[in-house]
Amino acid sequence: MEAIRELYKAGPGPSSSHTLAPQRACLLFLDKLKDQPISRVAVSLYGSLSLTGKGHYTDKVIIDTFAPIETEVSFKLTWPYDFPNGLTISAYDEQDQLMLEWVVYSIGGGSITILNEGFDFQKQVYEEKNLLEIIDVCQKNQWTFYQYAYDREPDLPEYLSLILNEMMSAVRRGLDTTGLLPGRLKMERVAKSMYLKASAMDEIAAKNRLRLLAYAYANNEENASGGRVVTAPTLGASGVLAALMYHCYTDLGYSRQQLIQALATAGVIGNIVKTNATISGAVGGCQAEIGVACAMAAAAMAQLEGANLKIIEYAAEIGMEHHLGLTCDPVGGYVIIPCIERNGAAVLRAVDAAFMAKTIGAIKGNRVNFDTVVRTMNYTGEKIALELKETSLGGLATECTWELPE
Numbered sequence: 484m485e486a487i488r489e490l491y492k493a494g495p496g497p498s499s500s501h502t503l504a505p506q507r508a509c510l511l512f513l514d515k516l517k518d519q520p521i522s523r524v525a526v527s528l529y530g531s532l533s534l535t536g537k538g539h540y541t542d543k544v545i546i547d548t549f550a551p552i553e554t555e556v557s558f559k560l561t562w563p564y565d566f567p568n569g570l571t572i573s574a575y576d577e578q579d580q581l582m583l584e585w586v587v588y589s590i591g592g593g594s595i596t597i598l599n600e601g602f603d604f605q606k607q608v609y610e611e612k613n614l615l616e617i618i619d620v621c622q623k624n625q626w627t628f629y630q631y632a633y634d635r636e637p638d639l640p641e642y643l644s645l646i647l648n649e650m651m652s653a654v655r656r657g658l659d660t661t662g663l664l665p666g667r668l669k670m671e672r673v674a675k676s677m678y679l680k681a682s683a684m685d686e687i688a689a690k691n692r693l694r695l696l697a698y699a700y701a702n703n704e705e706n707a708s709g710g711r712v713v714t715a716p717t718l719g720a721s722g723v724l725a726a727l728m729y730h731c732y733t734d735l736g737y738s739r740q741q742l743i744q745a746l747a748t749a750g751v752i753g754n755i756v757k758t759n760a761t762i763s764g765a766v767g768g769c770q771a772e773i774g775v776a777c778a779m780a781a782a783a784m785a786q787l788e789g790a791n792l793k794i795i796e797y798a799a800e801i802g803m804e805h806h807l808g809l810t811c812d813p814v815g816g817y818v819i820i821p822c823i824e825r826n827g828a829a830v831l832r833a834v835d836a837a838f839m840a841k842t843i844g845a846i847k848g849n850r851v852n853f854d855t856v857v858r859t860m861n862y863t864g865e866k867i868a869l870e871l872k873e874t875s876l877g878g879l880a881t882e883c884t885w886e887l888p889e
Contacts, residue, residue: 484609484758485594487632487750488642492593492714493649496706497818499718500763500873501532501539503593505570509548511597512572512585522577523553530568531765532589533558534874538666538816540709564598566590568765591763591771592714608635613854614755618792628786628795629747643743643750646713650702650725651732653712657701664707666817674701692831694734698726699827707819716753716762719769719818720776722826723833724749727780737787748786749779752799755853760861764811765873767864773829774806774860778853780833785840793849797840800853802833807856807863810871812878821879 494503509526526545528536536542542556562569566588574582588596596605611617621631633639657674664670674697681693702722706712715724728746731737737745753762756775761767781802785795806829814820840849870877 484607484611484754485605486608486636487639487747487754488636489594489604490592490714490716490750490753490757491643491646491746493646493711494593494714494718495544496709496712496718496721498539498541499593499714500568500589500591500765501536501541502544502709503714503718504587504589504595505532505541506544506548507593508570508572508585508587508595508597509545511602512574512583513549516574516583519582520577521552521574521582522579523555523575524549525573525575526554526556527562527571528556528558529560529562529570531873532568532570533560534876535813535816538813538875539818564588566596568763589763589765591761591766592716592757593718594757609754613759613857614752614796615852615854617751617755618796621792627744627748628751628782628792629744632747632751639747640743643746644739647728647739647742647746649711649713650715650728653705653710653721654698654701654725654729656710657703657705658697660704660708664704664819665709666707666815666819668815668817668819670707670819672704674698674704691730691734695726695730695830695834696827698729699723699830700823702726703818703823703826707817707823715749715779716757716775717764717772719764719822720772720826720829722823723773723776723780723829724783726826726830727783727833731784731787741787745783745786748795749783752782752853753779756803756857756860759854759857761864767860768809768867768872769811769825770806770809770860771864772811773825774803774809776826777802777806777829777833777836780830781836781840784834784837788837788841790837790841794840794844796853797844797849798837800849800851800856801836801839803853803860804851804856805832805836807860808867810867810878811873812871812880813873813875814880814883816875816880820883
């Protein structure tokens with residue numbers, strides 16, 4: 484498996500696969516041609532990058548990244564490569580001769596694969612391939628999940644401290660901002676009003692649940708506005724873990740060190756799914772984004788509550804299993820409906836999953852392991868129809884056909 488630091492990345496919303504990944508590819512492309520005069524750049528988008536690229540501002544982030552170089556972005560439906568979603572980048576000199584061309588796969592969570600190019604972020608850091616193998620290593624060494632991650636990535640705590648800062652900052656910005664979200668949907672930000680309503684409540688349990696919702700909305704309203712958020716495992720699902728971290732620090736009094744340990748544990752869970760299935764909505768539907776985010780947050784919550792390895796696995800399994808089959812059908816191609824509301828629902832479910840694992844696990848244990856659910860999610864994603872995988876060709880995207888101005 485790759486490093487956990489490749490799972491958590493801060494970048495511009497609204498979509499890790501549609502904005503962060505193309506931006507990352509463009510910056511690497513520019514670095515490859517540094518000190519060489521580029522006259523113009525041509526970028527072609529394929530698959531879901533083409534079908535929903537406008538709503539996700541893919542063309543804008545590419546043009547802005549290459550500025551002031553003249554850049555043309557085209558949207559195409561088919562290309563002769565195995566992976567369904569990606570882009571080609573071509574640079575030309577003053578004689579209009581091709582200088583360099585890259586074929587880039589956007590594989591989810593802002594991660595990319597560039598054909599015939601190797602980068603440090605693609606290195607395999609973890610030998611273990613699934614959670615069963617990891618648990619075996621942890622039991623032999625009497626490690627927690629986060630201690631296992633720290634052993635393989637000694638600098639991980641320092642990196643996760645920066646990631647935690649980014650998450651906290653995104654939620655705070657969202658709570659402080661009002662107005663309309665960008666795009667044709669004309670959706671109003673509601674996180675601040677939700678938080679104020681929660682603050683006025685007397686009943687603690689209800690107050691905490693509404694605060695959690697407000698934090699998830701705050702993060703993903705920032706994401707929908709193109710703000711800087713953290714892939715966990717993607718930008719579209721970034722509000723789940725960010726909301727939990729903010730709540731546990733601000734309202735429940737957990738320390739930064741405990742939150743960093745929880746992020747490492749969640750990272751182990753997310754990495755397993757990324758390795759053995761997918762975290763891309765364009766490949767596996769929203770089960771691969773919000774479902775994985777819920778599993779990661781459930782594991783983090785269980786870790787914070789002092790659960791053992793098996794209970795943490797059970798919490799992650801509950802979070803993932805009960806999102807199986809979830810489609811990705813963003814209305815208008817924007818990461819707004821149903822995405823923002825879905826983050827709020829998932830963080831509540833993550834807390835409930837940790838509670839269920841701790842309670843039921845103490846009574847009877849769990850018959851379904853996390854690796855089984857990951858394989859099932861991968862199989863289910865293959866069976867989900869193309870129009871329900873971030874293409875906006877079906878589902879809510881076609882049912883919710885309001886009269887939207889161009």
